[in-house]
Structures are given as structure tokens and as C-alpha cells.
Amino acid sequence: LRLAGLRIDPGTNGPSRTAYYTDMHLKRTEDGSGREITGVPEGARIGNVRWAPDGSAFAFTVAGEGSVSLWIADVSSGEALKLGYGHINGIFGSPYSWTPDSGGLVYRSIPKDRGDAPGTPTVPTGPVIQENAGKVAPAWTYQDLLKNSHDEELFDHYSAAQVRVVSRDGTDRSIGNPGCICHAEPSPGGKYLLVEVIHEPYSYLVPYFRFPVRVEIWDMNGRLIKQLADLPLADDVPTAFDGVPRGPRSYGWRADQDATVYWVEAQDDGDPTREAEVRDCVFVLSEPFDGEHEILQALSLRFSGVNWGSGDLALITERWWKDRHTRTWRIRPDSNEVDPEVIFDHSWEDRYGDPGSPFLKPNGAGRFVLLTDTENASIFLAGNGASPEGDFPFVDRLNLETGKIDRLWQCIAPFYERPIKLLDIVRPKLLTYRESISDPPNVFVQDLANGTQQQITGFPHPAPQLADVQKELIRYARPDGVQLTATLYLPPGYEAGQGPLPTLLWAYPREFKSSDAAGQVKDSPYRFVRITSGSPLFWLTEGFAILDGPTMPIIGEGDQEANDTYVEQLVASASAAVDELVHLGVSDKRQIAVGGH
Secondary structure: OEEOOEEEEOOOOEEOOOOOEOOOEEEOOOOOOEEEOEOOOOOOEEEEEEEOOOOOEEEEEEEEOOEEEEEEEEOOOOEEEEEOOOOEOOOOOOOEEEOOOOOEEEEEEOOOOOOOOOOOOOOOOOOOOOOOOOOOOOOOOOOOOOOOHHHHHHHHHHHOEEEEEEEOOOOEEEEEEEEEEEEEEEOOOOOEEEEEEEOOOOOOOOOHHHOOEEEEEEEOOOOEEEEEEEEOOOOOOOOOOOOOOOOEEEEEEOOOOOOEEEEEEEOOOOOOOOOOOOOEEEEEEEOOOOOOOEEEEEEOOEEEEEEEEEOOEEEEEEEEOOOOEEEEEEEOOOOOOOOOEEEEEEEOOOHHHOOOEEOEEEOOOOOEEEOEOOOOOEEEEEEOOOOOOOOOOEEEEEEOOOOOEEEEEEOOOOOEEEEEEEEEOOOOEEEEEEEOOOOOOEEEEEEOOOOEEEEOOOOOOOOHHHOOOEEEEEEEEOOOOOEEEEEEEEOOOOOOOOOOEEEEEEOOOEEEOOHHHHOOOOOOOOOOOOOOOOOHHHHHHHOOEEEEOOOOEEEOOOOOOHHHHHHHHHHHHHHHHHHHHHHOOOEEEEEEEEEOO
């Protein structure tokens, strides 16, 4: 069912396309010992797994016939139990949150009195009327939009949600009034909810996230404390990539405070073509929410995200699509006596120069804040470690006072190993996910103090028939000198000199602002050869060669737009890939198929 940009499974009242798990086990990072999770129904489709803030339990959803239910598993016993009324409404994703005290869950359910879905009318109820108010309102072309009044009725039906709170002992109660509630998040202090309610008038031209929405603060009994905004239909957002709606957007709780809400507001009416020294401002408002909001930071680019740490530390990132510029500021949220400081300033297309992203940790309320050293002077970064030889992920420590960077760990060949979490910063221990061409990904603990490691999981090869597949990162150039790369897969047992194979070239073009960035190597030559549902690698079992992910850059340097020479650049990249395959003796030009997404 396709409504307002959503694809809905009417049977579960959730997304029609979603990944899920089939089984769960607990593993101790200290020694790798495990525990079974009991009580989960056979054949359960498990999703939305989240730890309680105190680590004593975790919650998850189970999709069954006709509904999605809410479950909780106790860590000490491994026993899983179904909680509450159930019948989760998950069409907007992320259907529940833990309360900060780990005592229960706030979730969005289907109202008990909702009734059956409206049937398709046998005769038209009237014409579809669209009005032009005489204003310029260009818009992107979206899929799955509302088309008529019956679609509106269906959207009302499937989006209807009741906020409920269920405790770990099973006590379940509804709070507030039902409505098209797309977001309900407890404050870190546990006293309030930040709620977003979509309302009419709807549009047949834009998806649900452009519909009118009320942003409200409730107490935990559903009483309205403050209406922060009632945002109108956003059907005239500029189509440029840095275009955003007028008015407030991106509401959230400040993770390191009990009850401070933040949001962002464009200062250029959301139009990137307008000249403006300040593009966005970040505002904050603290309880009791009856005072004036304050400006936390003014930005000359478009707001991209924020990582909270403490009253003395937060990181705000801004970016600008047109020149691929990104910049990260260190601010002191509780003080205006020290000016903000730039800690990163680079092009996000420059993979080789990417400094990485900060490690986060859950605080006592279960909110993720910046991981710092014991003196609160340094943060820790995890990066892809892109290089001309491929990705070699790393962990760095950055001293925010001196700017000094220390490399704590880096992946080495012939493995692709990426950091998951720093388990200990005093005697450094790192949780990683390690794989190689022939070894499936498994979890390890790296003791950085003594250089030892311990394997925690033992996932087997999911497709042993492909264990001997040959994988190689190849490099070549197109006629204008732009350097290109691709991953070449050959069937097990194939040897050079056996002649050309039928070949599948699997690619998708991508825009770049510079030739240098377009020529950088992406990904790792040591990743595990994994087949997924949409993978072209199935054709290896039929004796095909696969050229996966050949770089097809569409470059628009300076004031040029990439689409000015789209066809010419696409043909040049494809021709260079074909010529390289023929040069290697792997393929015949007459036996190459092309696909991709």
C-alpha cells in the first residue's frame, strides 16, 4: 500500500520493506561466553532492538500475522516476554523509546477503536481538485503520493496512533489523544514527551514529511505543556540540494540535559540561492518552556547535525552541497564566554582527508553523548581510513585543547576490520567487526594495551559454495585522465588464459565536484564476498565474471554542473571499464551485460 511517500504493509501496519532478525543470543565481551534468549516465538521476525539505559534488559519488536508486538528480554535470565497492548504502529519507523529510568517503554500503538480500513468506493465521490494559488512552487518528483480522497482516508487510518506507556511489570496505559503521531520521545529527565502530530490539509504533490505538523511538549500524563510550533504545508521548498523549509525544523532533546529542547531555523527562507551571511541558527529552550528561546549557534552553511557532550562540550556540523564543504564546530553550550572553535574543515568528497566521526556513549538516561577521556579534554574518532590501497579503518584520540591527534589503532591487511565501540579508555579495549575475502564478519575484542585479541562470535560462511571466489580491485583511467576503480569477481577455479567469460557490469553513476575526489579509491579489497537478495554476485554460480561498482563519476568542476556533460562522461566511464575487461582477457565486448541501481 503506497500512501504519502510511505510503503505500508496493511497486515502489520508497518513498513512493507524492512530487514529483520530471526534469532538472538547474548555474548559477554569479557570472555565470549553466551546465553540463549528464550520465549521468542518460532519463526519470529525481530526488529527495533534497543538496550535499556541501565543495560539490564533490551526491547525489540516481533512482526507476526496481523500485528507487530513489543517484547522485552531480561539480561540476567535471558527470558523474553511480550509487553503491553501491543499492536505497534510502525509506519513512521522507530516505534518506541525506553524511559530514562529503564522502568518501561513509550510506544505508538494502533488505537483500540480504530476499526476496519475504509473500503474502495464503488463510485467516485467527486472530482480531484487541485488549486493554483498563483505562487511559484517547484518541487521534486516523489513516488507513492496521495492521489484522491480515498487515499487520504487510508492515510488517516494507517497513521492513527495512540501514545502508550508500559512498565516492565506489564502495566500499560494510554496518554494523550490519538492522532497522526509520527514522533513521541521522552526527555532525558523522564518528565516530558516531545511529540509531533501531522494534520490536514494534506497534499497530492509532496510526501507526509512536508505535511502540516504540530510540535508539542507533553507531560507523562499526556497534558499539553507547550506547543512549540504548528508548521504549515511545506510545498514550496526550493529544489536545490541545500533547500529547506521555512520556519523551525529538526526538533530534538539535548542529550546531556534533563529537559532542554533544540531546533534549527533557516535565516535565508530556506533558499540557498539567496545571499546570506547566516544560513541557519540553532535554538534551545529549557523547562519550564515559558521563557524566550536562546540562540546557541549561528551557521554560515546548512545545519547537518549535533553531538552533545556536556555543558562545556558539543560538536555542531554544517555543510554546503554546492561546493561539498563541511565544517565542525566545538561549542560550549552553557557558556558564551569562549568563542566557538573549528575542529574540522574539509570537503566531504575527500575520503582520504576524512578525520572520522566521534565515538559516542550512552549516558545514564540512555542518550548518546560524546565519549571523552577522564579529563574531558579529548574525544575519540573512528574513520574509514580511505587510501589509494583501499579503506583501513582507524581509531584516533583528538585533544581538543592542543589539536594533537594520536593514532590508537588501525586495521591492517589482509583484513577489513572496523571499530564498533571503545570498551575501555583507560586500558584501551576496542570492539571490532573483522572480515576478509574468505572469512565472514565476526566480532572481536582488541586489547590495545598488549596487542592481543579475542574472537567473540563465530558466524559460519553463509555460502560455502563461493568460498573460493576470486576478488580483485582493479584500476584504470578514462580518456580525460580521471582515475577509475572497480571490483572484479571471477568464478571459483577460473584461471588466466582460459578465455573470456560472459560478464555482468553492475554500476551506478555518481556526481562529483572534482576529478581528484572522483579518482579516490572507495571501499576495501578485503571485504567478505557476501551475496544479498539484490546482489549481482549470484551470476558467479553461472560462470559469469562480475565487474561490481566501477566508478562512473559525473564531474562538474567550479561553476559547471555535472549534468552539462552527463552522457559524454557516462559513456567515457563505461567504455573505459569495458576496455579494461577486454585488456585483462576476462571479457568479450559482445558478451557484456549492464545493470545496476
